Amino acid sequence: MSDLDRAIEQLRACRLIPESQVRELCYKARELLIEEGNVVSVDAPVTICGDIHGQFHDLMELFRVGGDVPDTNYLFMGDFVDRGFYSLESFLLLLCLKVRYPDRITLIRGNHESRQITTVYGFYDECIRKYGSANVWRYCCEVFDYLALGAIVLGASSELEPSGSNANDLTQSTIAVDDGELETEVLNSRGEVTMSSYRPRQRASSDVDTDTQDILPPRDISAAPSQTSAPTRTGAPGTGASGDGNGSSMTSRTGAVLCVHGGLSPLIDSVDKIRLIDRKQEVPHEGAMCDLLWSDPDEIEGWGLSPRGAGFLFGGDIVKQFNHQNGLSLIARAHQLVMEGYKEMFDGGIVTVWSAPNYCYRCGNVAAILELGEDTSNGGTIARSNGEYGRSNGLSGPSSVSSPGRRYRVFEAAAQDTRGMPAKKPVADYFL
Amino acid sequence: MAAPQIPNLNLLRRGRGRGRGSSSSSSSSDAPENSQAGRVTGKDRIVQSTDGDASVSRLSAVQLGYLNDPFARVLTPPNSAQRRLPIINRGTYVRTVAIDQLVDRFLNDPSSTGSHCKKQIISLGAGSDTRVFRLFARRDYSSRLIYHEIDFAVNTSAKIRTIRSTPQLQRGLGIEETKDNVSISDAGDALHSPSYHIHPCDLRSLKADPSITESLLGIDRGLPTLLISECCLIYLLPSEAVQVLTFFTEHLFGSPQGSSEKGELQRGCANTVPLGLILYEPIRPNDAFGRTMVSNLATRGIQLQTLHKYSSLGAQRVRLLEQGFRAGQAAADIDFIWEWWVSEEEKERVAGLEMLDEMEEWKLLAQHYCVSWGWRDEDDSAVFDGWKTVPAQSGD
Numbered sequence: 001m002s003d004l005d006r007a008i009e010q011l012r013a014c015r016l017i018p019e020s021q022v023r024e025l026c027y028k029a030r031e032l033l034i035e036e037g038n039v040v041s042v043d044a045p046v047t048i049c050g051d052i053h054g055q056f057h058d059l060m061e062l063f064r065v066g067g068d069v070p071d072t073n074y075l076f077m078g079d080f081v082d083r084g085f086y087s088l089e090s091f092l093l094l095l096c097l098k099v100r101y102p103d104r105i106t107l108i109r110g111n112h113e114s115r116q117i118t119t120v121y122g123f124y125d126e127c128i129r130k131y132g133s134a135n136v137w138r139y140c141c142e143v144f145d146y147l148a149l150g151a152i153v154l155g156a157s158s159e160l161e162p163s164g165s166n167a168n169d170l171t172q173s174t175i176a177v178d179d180g181e182l183e184t185e186v187l188n189s190r191g192e193v194t195m196s197s198y199r200p201r202q203r204a205s206s207d208v209d210t211d212t213q214d215i216l217p218p219r220d221i222s223a224a225p226s227q228t229s230a231p232t233r234t235g236a237p238g239t240g241a242s243g244d245g246n247g248s249s250m251t252s253r254t255g256a257v258l259c260v261h262g263g264l265s266p267l268i269d270s271v272d273k274i275r276l277i278d279r280k281q282e283v284p285h286e287g288a289m290c291d292l293l294w295s296d297p298d299e300i301e302g303w304g305l306s307p308r309g310a311g312f313l314f315g316g317d318i319v320k321q322f323n324h325q326n327g328l329s330l331i332a333r334a335h336q337l338v339m340e341g342y343k344e345m346f347d348g349g350i351v352t353v354w355s356a357p358n359y360c361y362r363c364g365n366v367a368a369i370l371e372l373g374e375d376t377s378n379g380g381t382i383a384r385s386n387g388e389y390g391r392s393n394g395l396s397g398p399s400s401v402s403s404p405g406r407r408y409r410v411f412e413a414a415a416q417d418t419r420g421m422p423a424k425k426p427v428a429d430y431f432l
Numbered sequence: 433m434a435a436p437q438i439p440n441l442n443l444l445r446r447g448r449g450r451g452r453g454s455s456s457s458s459s460s461s462d463a464p465e466n467s468q469a470g471r472v473t474g475k476d477r478i479v480q481s482t483d484g485d486a487s488v489s490r491l492s493a494v495q496l497g498y499l500n501d502p503f504a505r506v507l508t509p510p511n512s513a514q515r516r517l518p519i520i521n522r523g524t525y526v527r528t529v530a531i532d533q534l535v536d537r538f539l540n541d542p543s544s545t546g547s548h549c550k551k552q553i554i555s556l557g558a559g560s561d562t563r564v565f566r567l568f569a570r571r572d573y574s575s576r577l578i579y580h581e582i583d584f585a586v587n588t589s590a591k592i593r594t595i596r597s598t599p600q601l602q603r604g605l606g607i608e609e610t611k612d613n614v615s616i617s618d619a620g621d622a623l624h625s626p627s628y629h630i631h632p633c634d635l636r637s638l639k640a641d642p643s644i645t646e647s648l649l650g651i652d653r654g655l656p657t658l659l660i661s662e663c664c665l666i667y668l669l670p671s672e673a674v675q676v677l678t679f680f681t682e683h684l685f686g687s688p689q690g691s692s693e694k695g696e697l698q699r700g701c702a703n704t705v706p707l708g709l710i711l712y713e714p715i716r717p718n719d720a721f722g723r724t725m726v727s728n729l730a731t732r733g734i735q736l737q738t739l740h741k742y743s744s745l746g747a748q749r750v751r752l753l754e755q756g757f758r759a760g761q762a763a764a765d766i767d768f769i770w771e772w773w774v775s776e777e778e779k780e781r782v783a784g785l786e787m788l789d790e791m792e793e794w795k796l797l798a799q800h801y802c803v804s805w806g807w808r809d810e811d812d813s814a815v816f817d818g819w820k821t822v823p824a825q826s827g828d
Contacts, residue, residue, distance in 0.1 A: 082789075112789065120518065121789060296791075309787045337792040339720060362728065363796055364720030428728050429520050430714070431489070431527060431801055432482035432663055 004100050011093040014056055014086065019131055022092060026139040028099045033107075033146035038275050039258075040148045042106050044156040044404075046073045048259060048370040050334030050353035051110065052094075054084025054122070058357050058367065059093070061414040065189050066369045069097045070104035075151055077334040077353065078110020078261035078293070081140070082121035083360050088130055091140060109147035110261040110334065111293040111310070114283040145280050149292050152271065153257040153332075153404075157375035160185055160405035163193060182405060189411035254375055255329030255401030262335045263350075264314050264322055265291030266303050271326050285310065296336055297350050316346035323349055329403040332370060341368025341410045348403050358413035362428035371407040476634075478733040479667045480584050483559030484509055486663070489524045490562070492516040497785050498525040502569075503562040506598045507591070518786040519794050523766060523801065525782060527712055530769045530803045531662065534710050535563070537818030538658045539573055551815075552655040554580040556635060556676070557664030559587045560594075564628060565604045574606070578627050580651060585621040585632035592616060592623050592630060624649055635664075636672050638679040645684065653684055656706040656815045666713040667734075670741045674755075681707065681756045706815040708807035709757060715765065715802045717743055722800060744828040745802055752806030759816065762824035763804035767795050772823045 001009075007017045007025070017025070047066045052059050066072055080094055081087035097105050111117060118124045118137070127137035159181035180198030188194050258271060267288040268274055277289050284290045294311025297319060298304060304313035319331060331350040336343075337359055343352045357367035487508040494504040495513070498521050505513075516524070539551055555561060558581035568574045581588070595601045596616070607614040607625045614625040621632035629650040638644060659680055665673040685707045716722045717739045729736060742748050745763040752761035764772070774782070788794055807816035 117787070117789065120786065307783070307791050308789065309783050337790055337796070358724060359790075359793065362721070362724055363793060364722075364724035428724075429489075429517065430725060430729060431520070431523055432485045432734070 008096045011089055014089050022136050023139050026143050029095050029143050030146050032102055036148050038149045038277055038279050040106050040151040042075055042151050042153050044153055044372045045374040046075050046153055046372055048332050049076045050355040051079035052090050053079055053356045054081055054087030054090050055356050056086030056089045057414040059090050061411055065409050065411045070101040073104050075106040077259055078108050079112045081123040082112040087123045087126050106151055108151055113144035115141050149279050150260040150274055155375050156254050156372040156404035158254040158402045160407055184406045186408045254404045255327050257330045257332055258328050259332045260292050262293045262311055263295035263333050297345050319346045319349045329401045339365040341366045342408050366410050366412050368408045368410045372404050480586055483587055487560045488512050488514050489516050493521045493524040499528055501562050503565040507560040507562050518788050526766050526770045534805055541815050541818050550576045550655055552578045552657040555660045557583050559583055560591055568604055580629045582631045582633050588630045588632040589621040592620055635676045638676055640683040659709045662712045666736050666738050670738045673738045677755045706809045706813055708816055711804045714800055716800050721796050746828045748804035757806030757808050759807050759809045761806040763802050764825040765799050766801045767798035768825045
């Protein structure tokens with residue numbers, strides 16, 4: 001067993017590795033990350049995760065729900081550290097996995113991967129507390145500077161394969177399967193489907209209605225009327241979504257998915273502009289790089305000032321325009337607590353994925369991860385809609401890309417005492 | 433002024449240790465000489481300790497520039513200074529300025545010109561609160577305000593020790609022990625001066641009993657009075673919380689000064705003094721955040737006992753009405769107060785102090801705390817006119 005595998009094993013048990021090993025790990029990680037562009041290309045299938053915030057036991061729960069590395073291909077959208085009590089264990093484990101399986105895990109930068117923010121929100125203090133000096137904090141911050149700013153997911157399927165272990169199970173809703181593609185599905189942590197929505201196979205335009213089935217209590221994806229119930233099924237994490245290869249998606253293709261921690265910037269009108277940023281630095285207080293990590297979508301028109309004090313608010317028109325110009329079907333981002341774990345906005349043009357359940361041990365929210373399946377309809381050839389304007393195929397312009405099938409796995413905070421891992425009793429602050 | 437006689441403070445402790453849990457065997461008719469320490473329950477100790485938590489939060493907000501409070505440092509236990517997270521600092525800021533605004537409007541009502549219009553504030557569970565010092569530091573208030581604080585003896589003793597050892601605080605209050613204008617009880621848990629009184633008293637012992645009324649030295653039953661409960665009554669049983677307020681609204685201020693217990697009959701008549709109440713406490717225990725709050729605090733031994741009874745803005749307004757604050761009842765959560773009471777300029781200043789990393793979390797937290805305020809002003813004396821224009825939140 002290599003040192004790295006041993007370190008992974010140790011960190012999985014929520015035990016820290018020696019400072020010298022952290023230093024070596026961070027050095028290796030930097031060598032790896034320096035080769036990545038500002039916008040990493042990732043092929044579907046992939047499981048997209050939002051904020052972790054040092055909630056180590058919940059990260060273990062995430063791996064339980066979403067599948068282990070390297071079996072599942074993961075993309076983490078930043079904010080690994082701060083707020084929770086195990087930022088070190090969480091980040092170092094992810095970093096070890098990155099070094100061990102560089103093609104199976106992608107890490108991009110969040111606004112908390114910053115020297116300034118970590119001194120206020122806990123990671124710095126945790127490093128001092130656990131290692132007795134700021135050395136490890138410094139090594140980690142140097143890694144932060146090399147993290148990519150975004151990722152583009154290519155080759156996602158527009159249709160989910162129903163997550164049942166037997167896809168031809170006669171008990172599932174035949175109406176839905178005959179008439180529509182399974183577009184979204186929500187599963188709870190036991191793998192039971194709680195909601196699914198279909199879109200008609202014949203696509204008249206990009207704005208088609210979806211039919212939603214509420215099986216268990218609904219999530220807020222769509223207000224479409226419910227249809228007949230289907231039974232609960234269990235799906236294998238990380239692998240469930242794949243194109244059915246029956247030609248149904250011949251007339252449309254799935255646009256690329258841009259993943260970024262915060263959102264858009266008024267200074268960035270194309271994915272290529274992100275590629276031009278000199279990212280290897282502390283997160284600036286303003287400018288394009290800051291905006292990508294700090295901005296939030298909001299129900300406004302155009303741009304607005306952010307109440308956070310950094311980044312901007314951007315409206316549905318901005319998202320629509322950006323997606324259209326860049327041949328994107330979806331922007332996946334994190335950065336904002338959503339009580340239901342995920343939240344789609346602007347006709348599904350953007351989704352917030354939040355992966356820290358019971359955030360700060362106080363908020364009472366559930367968490368989610370987003371699985372995008374692989375489109376196998378082209379014999380595995382990926383339609384290169386990689387965010388470069390104008391490189392669409394002749395059949396359908398950038399406006400007619402279809403959104404990817406989206407499977408959300410929702411999970412709750414881990415029961416800490418059942419895992420035999422050290423768990424300091426969290427004390428959340430209140431006003432007393 | 434001659435030093436007022438120190439009352440037998442043990443009288444106030446009667447009724448302590450009533451029937452929760454194992455302490456029920458010691459009935460309230462026990463000899464008043466019973467030592468207090470022996471009767472403080474673990475639960476009480478935890479409630480008392482919440483004061484330290486609040487003062488650490490206050491000092492954090494002061495040191496980062498949210499609040500200007502020169503008294504915060506000396507009234508925070510030494511070596512307990514700790515930087516709070518930005519979300520907590522902002523909450524401490526909003527809570528403080530919200531109550532400050534209501535207090536200012538009470539003290540500055542249009543009718544209060546000239547020196548004859550004295551006013552009185554009674555702060556329940558005040559602990560190490562600095563408000564009294566901040567108010568007396570203002571020349572326009574110092575001559576016409578009488579300020580009372582009521583808290584557990586363990587908390588009042590700590591505060592009095594701090595005052596004794598801190599000339600800055602004595603100067604702020606205009607008291608000097610050598611000048612004989614202040615008296616401190618032998619136990620060191622009660623302080624009386626012309627305009628500032630600290631009463632060591634378990635609020636649960638307050639009841640319509642002449643001996644208790646007399647022991648609350650210096651309370652002027654004829655002055656326009658403001659009651660403040662800042663995260664205090666919520667720790668009592670619902671029936672106790674009502675009893676405490678009723679003690680003030682009906683017993684102490686329900687009848688004209690000087691009347692005997694027969695004053696009960698005159699309750700509600702026109703010559704009751706103007707009386708107001710400000711409450712600050714958590715609300716909304718029934719959503720995901722609220723449920724988590726209740727269970728998290730429970731693991732620290734803190735029970736928010738009236739939370740479910742006064743669980744919403746609406747319930748707080750009804751509570752105020754039921755306590756006789758007929759002239760007005762209003763409430764707003766901290767999120768609303770930040771949005772609507774704090775000027776844009778000030779908001780910008782505060783937002784610039786620290787970056788708030790998570791707005792949704794702030795809103796969530798801020799929506800679970802509320803300020804409610806109610807008043808009665810049956811002479812139409814305009815004492816609470818300033819409260820009529822304070823933006824209040826409608827709905828629950």
